[in-house]
Amino acid sequence: MRHTISLFVDNESGVLSRVAGLFSARGFNIESLNVAETMDPETSRITLVTEGDDFIISQIIKRFNNMVNVINVTDLTDEPRVEREMVLIRVEAKDKTRAEILRMADIFRAKVLDVGQKTYTLELTGDKEKVNAFIGLLLPLGIKEIARTGTVAMEREAKPSKKKGDKK
Amino acid sequence: MARMIGADMFFETLIHQGIDVVFGIPGGYVLKVYDVMTKYEDRIKHVLARHEQGATHMADGYARASGKPGVVLCTSGPAATNTVTGIATAQMDSSPVVVFTGQVPLPYLGSDAFQEADHIGITRPCTKHNYLVRRTRDLPLAMKEAFYIASTGRPSPVLVDMPKDVILGEDELVIPEKVSLRGYKPVMKGNIAQIKKAVGMILKAKRPLIFGGGGLIWSEASEELKTFAHRLEIPVTSTLMGLGSYPADDPLFISMLGMHGSYAANMAVHESDLVISIGARFDDRATGGNFEKFAPYAKIIHIDIDPSTIDKNIVVHCPILGDAKTVLKQMLELLPSEIKKNRKKWLGQINKWEREHPIGYEQNGDKILTTYVVDTLSNITKGEAIIVSDVGQHQMWVAQFYKFKYPRTHITSGGLGTMGFGFPAAIGAKFARPDKQVICVCGDGSFQMNMQELATAVENQMDLKIILMNNRHHGMVRQWQTMFFDGNYSASYFKVLPDFVKLAESFGAKGLKVERPEDVESSLREGLSTEGVVLMEIMVDCEELVYPMIAPGGAMNEMILGASDIA
Numbered sequence: 001m002r003h004t005i006s007l008f009v010d011n012e013s014g015v016l017s018r019v020a021g022l023f024s025a026r027g028f029n030i031e032s033l034n035v036a037e038t039m040d041p042e043t044s045r046i047t048l049v050t051e052g053d054d055f056i057i058s059q060i061i062k063r064f065n066n067m068v069n070v071i072n073v074t075d076l077t078d079e080p081r082v083e084r085e086m087v088l089i090r091v092e093a094k095d096k097t098r099a100e101i102l103r104m105a106d107i108f109r110a111k112v113l114d115v116g117q118k119t120y121t122l123e124l125t126g127d128k129e130k131v132n133a134f135i136g137l138l139l140p141l142g143i144k145e146i147a148r149t150g151t152v153a154m155e156r157e158a159k160p161s162k163k164k165g166d167k168k
Numbered sequence: 169m170a171r172m173i174g175a176d177m178f179f180e181t182l183i184h185q186g187i188d189v190v191f192g193i194p195g196g197y198v199l200k201v202y203d204v205m206t207k208y209e210d211r212i213k214h215v216l217a218r219h220e221q222g223a224t225h226m227a228d229g230y231a232r233a234s235g236k237p238g239v240v241l242c243t244s245g246p247a248a249t250n251t252v253t254g255i256a257t258a259q260m261d262s263s264p265v266v267v268f269t270g271q272v273p274l275p276y277l278g279s280d281a282f283q284e285a286d287h288i289g290i291t292r293p294c295t296k297h298n299y300l301v302r303r304t305r306d307l308p309l310a311m312k313e314a315f316y317i318a319s320t321g322r323p324s325p326v327l328v329d330m331p332k333d334v335i336l337g338e339d340e341l342v343i344p345e346k347v348s349l350r351g352y353k354p355v356m357k358g359n360i361a362q363i364k365k366a367v368g369m370i371l372k373a374k375r376p377l378i379f380g381g382g383g384l385i386w387s388e389a390s391e392e393l394k395t396f397a398h399r400l401e402i403p404v405t406s407t408l409m410g411l412g413s414y415p416a417d418d419p420l421f422i423s424m425l426g427m428h429g430s431y432a433a434n435m436a437v438h439e440s441d442l443v444i445s446i447g448a449r450f451d452d453r454a455t456g457g458n459f460e461k462f463a464p465y466a467k468i469i470h471i472d473i474d475p476s477t478i479d480k481n482i483v484v485h486c487p488i489l490g491d492a493k494t495v496l497k498q499m500l501e502l503l504p505s506e507i508k509k510n511r512k513k514w515l516g517q518i519n520k521w522e523r524e525h526p527i528g529y530e531q532n533g534d535k536i537l538t539t540y541v542v543d544t545l546s547n548i549t550k551g552e553a554i555i556v557s558d559v560g561q562h563q564m565w566v567a568q569f570y571k572f573k574y575p576r577t578h579i580t581s582g583g584l585g586t587m588g589f590g591f592p593a594a595i596g597a598k599f600a601r602p603d604k605q606v607i608c609v610c611g612d613g614s615f616q617m618n619m620q621e622l623a624t625a626v627e628n629q630m631d632l633k634i635i636l637m638n639n640r641h642h643g644m645v646r647q648w649q650t651m652f653f654d655g656n657y658s659a660s661y662f663k664v665l666p667d668f669v670k671l672a673e674s675f676g677a678k679g680l681k682v683e684r685p686e687d688v689e690s691s692l693r694e695g696l697s698t699e700g701v702v703l704m705e706i707m708v709d710c711e712e713l714v715y716p717m718i719a720p721g722g723a724m725n726e727m728i729l730g731a732s733d734i735a
């Protein structure tokens with residue numbers, strides 16, 4: 001099953017490899033991983049999406065809790081949450097496809113970030129399904145390059161976690 | 169506030185922390201630390217090991233025998249990588265070892281400088297935490313945190329990496345009194361609702377059993393355990409790591425369980441209706457490895473300080489997160505003054521199992537049996553010595569036949585099973601407990617892995633005994649080859665061995681050799697009462713096998729009890 005895990009960690013070197021190490025030690029792949037500072041510059045938030053056996057994921061979460069640099073960890077999988085991902089897509093823009101690309105961007109509320117001689121660069125934000133659908137539609141037109149942020153997620157109602165420490 | 173260089177801060181902080189012995193070897197990037205060390209000689213004893221793996225096992229043995237953190241100091245690169253086996257060994261058995269390594273100067277990090285290795289990266293999976301210190305002024309805080317993390321919660325090793333410029337840099341010494349880490353707050357007290365639930369289950373149980381582990385020793389819970397077991401009249405079995413937490417001569421004690429556990433202990437687990445596990449992690453060597461068939465009739469209470477051990481191998485009915493001693497106290501407070509126990513049938517059944525298949529041996533040929541040697545040793549020392557075993561058959565026989573009475577007197581590498589651990593760990597244990605008789609019981613295979621530390625023992629004029637069971641084999645490997653590989657003795661025989669007596673003598677130790685069963689007792693007595701480092705080489709039968717044995721993956725009631733059980 002797919003799990004979306006949210007971690008608050010000390011913003012310092014080495015933390016990310018500790019977190020990732022728990023997955024690699026079990027031969028697990030991380031589907032996406034997003035890290036950035038929170039409002040407190042000493043804390044980073046990690047959103048991690050992985051596919052795996054529920055039992056092993058729960059073991060990994062317990063191990064996260066044991067880590068000195070992990071302040072708080074929540075498995076958002078069964079929580080009401082909002083999830084978003086952003087993607088940058090560079091798509092081939094030929095004379096006969098230019099209009100269609102812009103029309104599709106409009107329907108998906110994507111932004112055009114860069115207009116070149118041969119390509120358009122688009123930005124889209126949405127949940128994974130929306131991002132995938134957009135990519136699927138652009139694919140036949142010739143996608144040159146793609147950059148996805150991976151999922152960022154939040155519980156719908158910020159409730160204090162009971163597990164460990166205080167969330168910043 | 170005093171200004172000083174990092175190297176001085178290192179010793180000031182150690183002294184502040186109450187550390188008085190450090191095991192190590194000097195080299196490139198820690199030379200300044202060693203240079204200033206002579207100023208602190210009156211307060212900190214440095215033990216010069218002969219190999220960093222040895223130093224790390226010494227620190228580990230020191231920690232296990234004393235309960236205090238053991239400290240290692242060494243340089244970077246090969247020295248640091250040499251500590252890794254020792255660190256992993258300590259981690260598996262929850263031992264608080266703090267390793268300080270020198271490192272290339274910060275600007276050179278990652279440049280493949282001479283003797284550079286990524287200590288932080290290499291030790292990340294085998295430490296509870298590790299630090300790369302970036303500023304001289306941060307060194308005391310990192311050290312305080314390291315000791316705090318290593319010795320609280322589930323004890324574990326921690327590494328502190330000290331780049332040369334941090335060691336040489338000068339700043340004000342600020343040693344924080346308290347450590348506070350927002351991401352690390354070990355839970356000591358058990359949840360009261362869970363404890364009530366557990367007590368309810370215990371009062372109802374007909375065939376309860378205490379399954380004790382190494383956590384009992386780290387939490388110093390022996391007194392509470394004894395009171396608890398006696399008040400409820402619950403029999404006690406122990407994992408390899410738990411031996412010593414409960415006195416072997418107590419009538420409620422039914423010996424070690426697991427792969428080489430006693431028949432009675434394993435049957436009791438299998439037939440129990442309530443397993444109360446305290447400070448154990450249901451490792452496959454303790455459960456037989458068949459988690460599905462484990463204790464099929466039992467509900468399980470699991471008391472442990474580490475949340476990640478709960479539900480890891482065995483799904484339990486009542487987990488209690490907390491320190492063993494604290495939780496036992498909490499449970500004792502909830503016990504009613506009158507308890508209807510009615511244990512006659514259960515204890516009677518266990519007693520019957522004990523009589524049916526006791527662990528034993530028959531020393532009647534002209535070959536010395538290791539079991540006989542260990543049994544004799546147990547009798548001679550009356551279970552009062554600290555026994556540090558190595559890894560192999562002899563280790564299992566020590567666990568089966570030595571009657572441990574006190575916590576911290578049985579020291580062995582259980583989790584990682586590190587051959588070569590025993591002898592250096594015994595050196596460390598002797599530094600921790602100079603008042604105690606410390607005896608290393610090892611195999612010829614294991615001893616060869618760290619025998620260079622004979623020099624360390626002699627140099628420190630230690631009173632340390634080594635009982636080397638020489639069966640000319642990797643005995644445990646041979647046993648598996650006998651039982652599971654049709655006697656194909658591949659690479660388990662030593663064509664060449666040193667003359668261990670002469671070897672000991674060449675280091676300035678004393679050596680004696682025992683070749684006949686009738687000499688075992690008198691030679692042990694002689695060796696044990698001779699001052700100094702004494703190596704007793706006992707020529708033992710290589711054909712003796714450790715029984716009972718649960719074949720890997722077997723259930724706990726499926727034991728091979730002797731040669732006649734092997735198909």
Ligand SMILES: Cc1ncc(C[n+]2csc(CCOP(=O)(O)OP(=O)(O)O)c2C)c(N)n1
Nearest residue numbers: 560561562585587611612613614642643644
């Ligand atoms: C470092 C290391 N290498 C290999 C092994 C695998 N191993 C387990 S027991 C054993 C043989 C031990 O021989 P010895 O020390 O002579 O003890 P005995 O079994 O003969 O009592 C070996 C090779 C190990 N546990 N540790």
